[in-house]
Amino acid sequence: MDITLDLNGTSHRLDVDPRTTLLDALRHDLGLTGTKKGCDHGQCGACTVLMDGRRINSCLTLACMAEGKEITTIEGIGTPDQLSPLQQQFLDHDGFQCGYCTPGQICSATAMLEEIAAGWPSHASGSLEGPFDLSHAEIAERMSGNLCRCAAYSNIVAAIRQAAKADALHKDAA
Amino acid sequence: MKPFSFHRAASVADLPAGATIIAGGTNLLDLMKLEVMTPDALVDITRLSLDRIEPAADGLRIGALVRNSDLAADAVIRRDYPVLTRALLAGASGQLRNMATTGGNLMQRTRCPYFYDRRMACNKREPGTGCAAIGGITRNHAILGTSDHCIATYPGDMAVALRALDAEVEIDGPAPRRVPLADFHRLPGDTPHVETVLKPGEIITAVVLPAPVGGQQRYRKVRDRASYAFALVSVAAVIRVQDGRIAHAALAFGGVAAKPWRDPDAERLLIGQQPSDALFQSAADTVLRLARSQGDNGFKIPLLRRTLIATLRDATGMEAAA
Numbered sequence: 001m002d003i004t005l006d007l008n009g010t011s012h013r014l015d016v017d018p019r020t021t022l023l024d025a026l027r028h029d030l031g032l033t034g035t036k037k038g039c040d041h042g043q044c045g046a047c048t049v050l051m052d053g054r055r056i057n058s059c060l061t062l063a064c065m066a067e068g069k070e071i072t073t074i075e076g077i078g079t080p081d082q083l084s085p086l087q088q089q090f091l092d093h094d095g096f097q098c099g100y101c102t103p104g105q106i107c108s109a110t111a112m113l114e115e116i117a118a119g120w121p122s123h124a125s126g127s128l129e130g131p132f133d134l135s136h137a138e139i140a141e142r143m144s145g146n147l148c149r150c151a152a153y154s155n156i157v158a159a160i161r162q163a164a165k166a167d168a169l170h171k172d173a174a
Numbered sequence: 175m176k177p178f179s180f181h182r183a184a185s186v187a188d189l190p191a192g193a194t195i196i197a198g199g200t201n202l203l204d205l206m207k208l209e210v211m212t213p214d215a216l217v218d219i220t221r222l223s224l225d226r227i228e229p230a231a232d233g234l235r236i237g238a239l240v241r242n243s244d245l246a247a248d249a250v251i252r253r254d255y256p257v258l259t260r261a262l263l264a265g266a267s268g269q270l271r272n273m274a275t276t277g278g279n280l281m282q283r284t285r286c287p288y289f290y291d292r293r294m295a296c297n298k299r300e301p302g303t304g305c306a307a308i309g310g311i312t313r314n315h316a317i318l319g320t321s322d323h324c325i326a327t328y329p330g331d332m333a334v335a336l337r338a339l340d341a342e343v344e345i346d347g348p349a350p351r352r353v354p355l356a357d358f359h360r361l362p363g364d365t366p367h368v369e370t371v372l373k374p375g376e377i378i379t380a381v382v383l384p385a386p387v388g389g390q391q392r393y394r395k396v397r398d399r400a401s402y403a404f405a406l407v408s409v410a411a412v413i414r415v416q417d418g419r420i421a422h423a424a425l426a427f428g429g430v431a432a433k434p435w436r437d438p439d440a441e442r443l444l445i446g447q448q449p450s451d452a453l454f455q456s457a458a459d460t461v462l463r464l465a466r467s468q469g470d471n472g473f474k475i476p477l478l479r480r481t482l483i484a485t486l487r488d489a490t491g492m493e494a495a496a
Contacts, residue, residue, distance in 0.1 A: 001180065018180035018216070021203070041204050042270060054243075054272045060203050061273070064180055065196070065218055112268060120247040123263040123401065128252045144401035145267025 003067045007032075008076030016063050023047045025063035026073060034074035034103045038147070045146035048104040049073050055111035057145075074103035077110060086110055086163045095159035097150030108146045109160045113167070115142070134164050176212040183219045186346050186377060193217040195377060197239060198273040200266075201282040210290060210299060211283075224277075224379055227251070232385040235344070238277030238378045242266070242332065245276060255383060257391035257410050261335035264395045267402050277378035280333055280343065280358065281370065284326035284432070285404055286315065297323045298366045305366075312468035314404070317475055319431040324366030325468055328359055328433050329404045335393055337426035337434035338410040341383050347376030355381075359433030369432070389414030389422055390489040396481055405429035407478045413489040420444045420490070427461070430478060437461045449490035454483045 005012045005025065014029050023040070026032045026049070035058060038046030042060040049058045050072040078084035086106050089095070096102045116138075121128045124141035132138060139157045148156065181190050189195070194213035196202055197220055205211040224237040227248055234255075236245060245251060246262035266274065288294040288307040295304035307315055307325050315325040333355065341355045358370055372378070392411045397403040408428035414421045423444040427435040440460040447453050458479040465475050486492075 018178060019175045041207065042200055045267065045269060048269055051272075055269050056273050057200070057269045060200050060270075062180075062196075062199065062203065062218075065199070065220060108269065115243075115268065118247070120243065121252070121259065121263060123260075125263075128256055128259055141401050142268055145269045 001064060003064050005030075005063065005066060005071060006069065007071045008073060014063070018062065018064055020063045021059055022049070022061040022063045022066045022071070023058040025066075026058060026071075029063075032073055032075050036100055036103055038101070038104075043147070044101070044104075045108055046101050046104040048108045048146065050107055050111055053111065053114065055108045072107070074107055077106060084110070085166060086113075086159065089159035089163040089166075090156070093155045093159040093162065094152070095156040096148070096152050101146060101148045101150075105143070105146045105148065105156055108143060109156075109163070112139075112142045113160070113164055116164075134161050175206050176209060178206075178213050179215045181215060181217045183217050183222055186219075186222060186224075186379060189219075189375070189377060190215060190217055191375065195219055197275040197278045198241070198270075199278075200270050200274050201278070205283060205290075208290060208292070210292060219377070230382055234383045236276050236381045236383065238275060238344075238380055240276045242271040242274045242276070242279060243268070245332075246271065254386035255335075255339055255391070257338060257393050257412055258332070258335045258383075260391070260393035261331040261395075261408075261410060264393055264405075264408070265331035276332070276381055279330055280355075280378060280381070281372075282328075282330055283369070285329045286326035287311070289326060298326060298362075298369075301365070301367045308468065311470055313470040314406075314429075315468050315471045316431045317462075317465040317467060317471060317478070318427075318435050319361040319433070320466065320468075321362045321364065321366070323364050324362035324432070326362070326366065326432060327429055328369075328431065329429070330434075331393070331395065331405065331408060331428060333359070334408055334426045334428035334434040335410045336381060336383075337436055338412050338424040339383055340424070341381050343378055344380040344382055345372065345376050346379045347373065352382065355434070356436065362432050366432070387412060387414065387422055387424075390491075392485050392489050394481055394485045394488075395428070396477060407474055407481050409478075409481050409485045410434075411485045411489050413486070415449065415490055418448055420447055420449060425457075425461075425482070427478065427482075430465075430474060435461075444486075449486070449492055451483070451487075451492075454486045457486070458482050 036046040038044035042057040047059040124137045193215035224239040294306040395408040410426040412424040423441045440457045
């Protein structure tokens, strides 16, 4: 079937089998291999992309159901010449080892910080009312959908905290 | 995945006959990849306007397509039905909650590993083939309401809270109706493949909550790891204490049966009484009077007892939760 995907600000026309997941469409049909296939069952988070600004598992989304949505992949988050603040912090804090889960971690963390800014509580929140801090417990809970088999978690948490802190400073200054 | 035809629903009244409904797809697509579910036709309902949370007569109407994350963060839900927010946040991951819908969450299938493994006999997947779980590895299985045909659990958290809140399920179809959530999921009996009262041609359009009852609301979930795991057991509690006595008690249990479990006898026993450990022990005795171990899951019986008592102590202010 013919579909149009709105991807990183550009429209792409594709002819896909209805069975094609968004993940496979990105990697195979569009050649965007930044998004990774880990478990292919929604358990590891390596395939995390943003759909209308929200983090989702692209392996559990049919490409044909993503039509009309704004999709952002790691390629749309930043480039080697122009890293996003989170990408820079992952480098500065060594927030990876093999790097396979990293695009998913960064897409997920990008949206997770927006969720906190929007006042969404988490399982780790003592009160449901907020505001919510960026404690280790909060970040670990909110990022539990992204596994890292190298277990770079402590540096991933540090990178996310630093990016959020820098962002808060930036906002205070503005 | 087996091939299927893909359709987009134009309206609730115009769903293609025989097509399997897909919304968030987080469970269905997983099962289709494993070919545990092999629908010939899928109908995407995500473009229907069923995504609003709006006031209803004395309560709240939650559209079937409201995403788990939006429901958990909704200001009215957080204020008036906090047990529901807590249950939602205790389930799945941030990514999955952004996709999973209110209606779809009620329709999710068991995570019994024998149901997922097509080489295994399973009366739920293939009626009449037997149940390989019985006598197998039963750590995750049910202790209440089982049959000789199936010992699978309903895995979700959201529905456990909804059960304690006396929610109803709004169903559209040839004869629109509302069903108490209590009656929506079925115990396995000799037809474990029939999991709900939803009939072909029917669709969940909303979940309706009655007026808030206030009180202390808790969702206590015990699992193998601190996040992103299904419940071994869970307790949803809505408790109101007035003048030192329990005036309202609604208790629902997850991870122990094929549906969110509730025991009116245990609740009756609590009403009008002063909170005490002895009282909570007898409530737990009542809930567990028919509990049956399958072997590996025997630990769930003392675990549910302790979790219930801890939740009641917490909700009645006897002591902070351990």
